[in-house]
Amino acid sequence: MDSDEEDFLFFGTPIEREEEITNRRKKAAAEASGQLRSAPPWKQEVLDEEGRRRFHGAFTGGFSAGYYNTVGSKEGWTPQSFTSSRKNRAEVKQQSIFSFLDEDEKVEMEGQFLGTSSKFDTFGFTAAEYARKQAETEQKQRPSAIPGPVPDELVAPVTESIGVKLLMKMGWRRGRSIKDSHASSIYDARREARKAFLAFADDGKVSQLADSEPVESELGSLIEQPVNDAVWSSQSTTDIYASGYNFEETYVQEDEEQPSSLHTDDKKKLVWKEQGVLPGFKVATNSDYQPERFNPPVIPKDFVPHHKFPGPLETEKKLAISPCPEVPPPDDNNLKILIEGVATLVARCGRLFEDLSREKNQSNPLFSFLSGGNGREYYARKLWEEHQKRDDQTKLSLDGKLSPSMKKMTADSRGKLLGEKPLERSSRDISSTSVTSGVSVNLQHDLSNTFTKPELFNALPEVAKPFKDDPAKQERFERFLKEKYQGGLRSTDSGAASNMSEAARARERLDFEAAAEAIEKGKQGKESNISLQPFVEFSATGGLKFTSGGSEQVKDTQAEDSTVKKIFPRREEFQWRPSPILCKRFDLIDPFMGKPPPAPRMRSKMDSLDSLIFMADSVKATKLGEDVTINRDLPPSQNNSEKITEKVAEQEVKVEVENVERPVDLYKAIFSDDSDDEVDSPNNNKVGDPEKKVEAATTALNRLIAGDFLESLGKELGLEVPPDVPLSTSKSMTPAQKATPNAEALTAKFEDTSSSTLNALGASSINQGVPVSEDASSEHTLTEIELNLENSLRNGSQQTKDVLSKDRDSKVDLEKMAQEDRKDKTSSRHRRNWSNSPSSEDERSRKRSRRHRNRSSDSYSDSSPDSFSDHQGHNHSRSRRKKKSSSREKSGGSRKHSKSHKYRSKDSPSRSSHYDTGKERSQAKKERRKWRD
Amino acid sequence: MSASELPRKEANVLKGHEGAVLAARFNGDGNYCLSCGKDRTIRLWNPHRGIHIKTYKAHGREVRDVHVTPDNSKLCSCGGDRQIFYWDVATGRVIRKFRGHDGEVNAVKFNEYASVVVSAGYDRSLRAWDCRSHSTEPIQIIDTFLDTVMSVCLTKTEIIGGSVDGTVRTFDIRLGRETSDDLGQPVNCISMSNDGNCILASCLDSTLRLLDRSTGELLQEYKGHTCKSFKMDCCLTNTDAHVTSGSEDGTIFFWDLVDASVVSKFRAHASVVTSVSYHPKDDCMITSSVDGTVRVWKT
Incomplete structure (x- = not known):
């Protein structure tokens, strides 16, 4: 550095390096960071960006927010002077938001009232509000004849908002509603048009008419209907200039009527335009200059409201x-x-x-x-x-x-031209009263007319009598015709049968209308010249007859007709419950969301499959049970298990005499699923319905027990066999067929069956007199089973002890098996597609192995949600079975729930308790191993 | 559209199927079409150029109906082998098979989102299958029909099925309501009008019936053709101005929608016309027949 200074000469002032400027700051930062790093929190100081200490302790000045590190103002802090509240107590104030706001806030608030600016004030609310306010203020200033605030109706905005302008541009006019005419009205119009088409088509008219029609009708629908919209009516009528305005429509009308006043009108318009005439309005023709009015026509005394003017x-x-x-x-x-x-x-x-x-x-x-x-x-x-x-x-x-234009323009024909509907009863009533009160002369004239031409009357063509078979009705029809085509005489009793229901009358009227039309059409072809003559004549007489149609019996023939015609298509409605997942997939809300599931419907495939499965399991169960009982009752036979196997084989042959190929499918169904036990159960468990299962189980039991007993025990013990085999065969038929597709569904059942096997096992061992347990928990199931086992053990008490250890072994064995099973779940899944005809023995053994597996798995995972229902079901079945096997001996085995887990390990002992020799035991094990494989 | 604009000129003949062609369908935009038939194949064509694009083979029996998703990525088909096949269009492989029908499956349709396939079967049921999950279980079985369900239509919220028991049943998912319109005659095919307000039902008494969907009233009947024993299609033209259907003698009929007059009829095939499908936008139509051809018709 020094050498540098020596070497160089410097001119001017050196530019200060920024480093130095920000030095302090940096130092502060560094210090702070160093402090932060080193000092304990209470020693750390907060410095500002300049490195100054801005925050002091409460007793050393507080924040620097005050007057330079002090509290208070420049003048310092002054305590509030004391004011006694003794004299001026605090008043109870009505608090509002304003009492908590500062002045400036209040000012802000003032500007925050939401309102549309006059420019966008389509509906004039804000303007009206504003105007009213103004009026109020004005009123305060000067007295008014009408006390109180100005009514809303009198105040209305004058200017035109953008919304209105836009609407106008879009073709809207004042006094019309602003509704979305496209949404529903188009649809309605279309439908109407469609109907109209069809009607036209029915009439056999040319299609060109139909072609032009839809457009028309749609157009019609598109034109908004004038509506007495509250906003608009108030606005338009309360307009200051309202008296000077008319809607355009009326203007047009008047225009037609009074072309003479047109020029004045124009002048008027100009005048008014300066004052801001709304485009939708025209200056009224009759505001101040009252146009000449025509008095209503004076109706001559003898005027007859006879609408057929000749x-x-x-x-x-x-x-x-x-x-x-x-x-x-x-x-x-x-x-x-x-x-x-x-x-x-x-x-x-x-x-x-x-x-x-x-x-x-x-x-x-x-x-x-x-x-x-x-x-x-x-x-x-x-x-x-x-x-x-x-x-x-x-x-x-x-x-x-006469030329067509001159042709008798009756009210009716005119109406028809205009597309009016003929007026109904009201007009008739008026006319009838007027007739009766008024002109008897005309009556006479009509009379004479009729009488001078009787032949015409008689010559009334048949066509005109469409209701010949029902005179009363025909008469009513005539009267109807008369009303339709001719004014004039009416019987005061307005003709319609008083005992007819309104609906019937309406229907009849429609009918008449149709008939009249048909007749007229028929006429028009042939005798267009005198088309109306017969009717005229006819109706004249009809009018004169004054028959009381009411007294006559009414037959609603056409009601029947219509019903006959209208059978098809027939519409019915039902409730239908889409599944939640379907709703989800359709992206819709489930209409039944949160509602309880529907009551179970009739038995479907699933149920029958259930029964199938149960059948299989219960067979085994019962067999085991029987074994137990046998063992209890009889001295344990040497080749018990072998015998059973044989028996089962036999039994299967025997039982399935009726349905030979059944077992194959049955087992296929079973085995196709057994692998998926644990996998799919959570999904499908819900499907299982305890009751259904009970049913299924019992039927299965009925059938298979029968076979079992017949073969294995019946002969030995002389038991009775319930002979209801055919029933179940028919049932099992469908499941067998449907087995494959529903394989997945089945898997759920298998989960169930596993536990049920257990139950059944236990149950069968104690079904001699054990009361049915209805309480529900898998724990209980186990308990029960163990209980049952205990019972059976008790019965074969002498073997219990030595068996016990072996049983433990076997249990372990089973556990291992279960694990294995789980392992090869996936592989066994493929078993579903096994061949259709394995040997029955094979099947049986597999079945058994499955059972074992299930049991073992159950002992591990006994918390399957279904165990309850199964348990219940099995209890039921057990109870039934109990009845069935009531002939068998009973043991008074009372259940004790308390003894539960102690015996858990004994469940195999119970079974093997009857294998009293070691050889047998080993045999059994072997067998089991075989099944496993 | 006047009668002169009806597609009456044969533009292309799509040959390839061996044996009867049971259905021919345009895809969503009308650029392609699918046909399926007794030869157990589904074929994809460009009808406008008359080119055969792809063949889908996996069915074990005749293929009765095929439908394609709006995005053209998936197909579903059904037929005599009681299964619904869910295909990938591009690879031509079957993604999934839905089993569950206990009989032949007559008709199949995707819903709007292609998430559900609804099938109509000989087993008197409509079944809805989920394409999104891997489940092959039907997510819904509708078994209120009393006889074979021949045809199915889907809207955004409804499933409509036509059955040989003479009813057209509308299942409104949103309302949880089933509406049954009994026509009194076996319903062979149902087809929705393009505005969605009407159902055209082809009945086995050789009559097409037009129903108003909202009220269930019979709006019109169209007669003249023969339809007594074959599963035949009917449809409305893209403008809803005409109704068209084949006949068992190989002719194609066009009726005026409104006055039910036969506007046009011409012989199109040598044998029964099994299916007609109208282009969604243009005046173009494809027909399939037992004679083994699919024909493309243009104005």
């Missing part, structure tokens, strides 16, 4: 010609003929002809009746009559000739 010309005529009183014809026959002739002519040609002839024949005295002379009354009468007579004829012939 052309304008004729109505005039009819109205002009007032009915005349009946007048006797003049004495002069010539005059009479002349009058009648003229009357006919006039009736035919109109008033004009009368005038003409009057002018022409002014001088002619014969025609004096025209100008008020002799026979005038008669002429008038005749003329009227002729008119009446002609009425329908001319009218109808006219119909044919």
Whole structure:
């Protein structure tokens, strides 16, 4: 360094190295870290980034947050002055959030009230709120005629929000609802359209009509229905300018009606536009300038609500010609003929002809009746009559000739054009009352009409009587027709049978409607000229009859018809329970989640398989049991076990006489699974139903015990054999067939059977009089078994001791076996596909080995969840068996649960207790080994 | 779509099957098709180019139905060997076999997520099989049918089966409800309309019946063809404007959906038309027949 300074010359001030600037800081950091590393916590000091000590102890100044390492302010800390609360007690205040907020917070809060800005205030809530507030404040300032706050309805926003604008752009108009018409309505519309199609198709109309239809209907559905939406109605009506506005629709209407007021309208519009007319609105035509109003038409006194107007010309005529009183014809026959002739002519040609002839024949005295002379009354009468007579004829012939537009626009036809439905009862009632009260004249006219043309009435085609076989109904139908095609007379009793149900009436009405349509259609083809005539005639009479349809019996024939027609397709609904896993796989929520499982259904394959398995096991069990009993009762026979084997073989042959190939499948089923015992059990254990198993077990027992006894014991002991073999054969048939596919399912059962074997074993050994134990736990099962074993031991007490040690050996042996078993589980899995016909002996031995294995495994893992049910099941079966074997001797072996584990090791002794010689024992072991293999 | 746009021109003949072809199905997008038949094979084709792509062999008996997942990765097939085969499309290997039906399996379908295969069997049951787990047990057995179940359709939430007992039963998983529509005639095949609102049921009285699914009412009947003893398919066109089905004399029928008039019919095969499948988007149709061919029809 020194040498450097000597060598070089420096100008200016050297740039200070940053190191030096941050030196202090670094030092502090280093110190801190060093401190941290070295000093104990209480000696460590907190320094700020400058290395200063900012945190002091409570008595040395506290935080430096105060006024420079002091508490308080620049002025220092001053204690609060004391104020006595004696005089001014604390008031009970209504606390609100504001009482806990600082001023600035309050200000913030003020701005935090959520509200849509007027720009986005589609529904005008905020604006309304704001306006109301303002109104309130205003009201406070100046007195108002109406006390209290301004009602909401009077206040409404004026501006238009973006939402509204958008909606408008999208084609929405005010006064319409904003609903999603696409979701359901399209579907509905489609369905309706579909129906309509089909209806059209049924009618045999051309498909082009149908083609055009769907679009139409869909469109119809797309157009939103005007809705009295609360928001909108309030908004529009409460609008300050509401009085000046009308909805466009109404405007259009009025436009039509009053084209004359259009120009004023336009002017108005301009005026209003300046004040911010909403696009959805048009200026009303009748706001201030009241357009000329038309009074409602004055209904003449004798007005008949007879909806079948026969052309304008004729109505005039009819109205002009007032009915005349009946007048006797003049004495002069010539005059009479002349009058009648003229009357006919006039009736035919109109008033004009009368005038003409009057002018022409002014001088002619014969025609004096025209100008008020002799026979005038008669002429008038005749003329009227002729008119009446002609009425329908001319009218109808006219119909044919007149241009279609002129053609009799009745309310009905008009309605049909417009697609209206004919009004129902209400209109009829009105008309009927009006008729009855009003015009008897018309009644007469109708009467006369009818009477003048009886032949027409009779000539009513058969088609028009679709309900011939039911006169009452036919009558109702006629009345219906009359109502449909003609206004006019109604019987005051509105025709419909009063004793008909509303539903029946509705149905009938539909029926009538259909019939009428059919008739009309049929008519239109042939006699379009006089299509309505028969109906007119007919209905006229119908109206005059005033029959009380109600008194007649009603037969709902068409109800029956419809039911016959509607048999297919027939819809039924049931509950169905999808499995939870299915729901999961379909990504749906299980509708039955959390609900208890359904009651077990009828026996399925699984159950029968159960029975199968049990059969097998119980066979063994019983056999063992029998052995025990035999041993107890009889002196132990030398070749007991061998004998058993033989017997079993025999028995199998014998039992399976009916179903020869069964055993093969049966065993196949069994062996296909035995490997999977422990593997699949957790999944499948739940399937097992104790009761089913009990059943299965008992049936199996019934059958196999029978065979067993028959062969092995029956002869020796003279026991009775329950002969219910055939039943079980039929049962076992299906399982055998279905065995393979359900192999997996079976495995579960095998787990069960393992424990059940144990049970059965124990049970069989004590089934002589041991009460059935219903209590449940695998522990108990074991206990019981051991108990049973004990019993059996007791019986063969003399052998017990020396056997005991051997049994331990055997038990160990078994344990080993179990382990082995587990090991070769996987390999044995493949056994499922074993050949179908191993020798029965082979099978049997395997079966046994399995049993042993199971037993041993059970002694290890006796906590299988199923053991309870099995246990129960076996108890049941045992009890049954007990009954069966009641003929056998009983031992009063009372159960004691307390003696449990002590005897655990004795379970094999119990079995082997009857092998009283060592040779036999070894033999048994050998056998066992063989089975294992 | 007017009647003139119906696929009536034969575009391709797919030959390869020995013996009757029992079913032909388009895949989800209509670019490929699958056929299966008495020769125990399933064949994958490109119908538009008329190319045979792959053959899947494993079935031991005739293959009656085949279905492909929406992603085209898996197949399921069923047939006379009472098993449902679950295939990998690319490798052509069987991934899994589902056993459990006690008789021939008539129809098979994937659900929307391809997680479940639902099969309809001669044993009067519908069975649902889980493709996700390794279990070969059916996860659901529906055995309310009184007779052979011939056909099955799946929606997102429902399983619909048509049976020879004359019923079309809808099992709504979401509601836990079974709806049975009794048509009174053995149902041979059911097919959903593309809008999902209708079911077309081919009955063995040579009548197709169109049912409204929501109400169960019979909307229309289509007659003219012969369908008395064969398992034959029916379907709606992609626009739902027409109904199509084969006939036992080898003709193809098109009906107008609405007025049930025969819009078109033409002789397509020498023998019974076993299956018809309509392209999901285009005016294209494939038909299979007992004569051993699959034919592709275009406008």
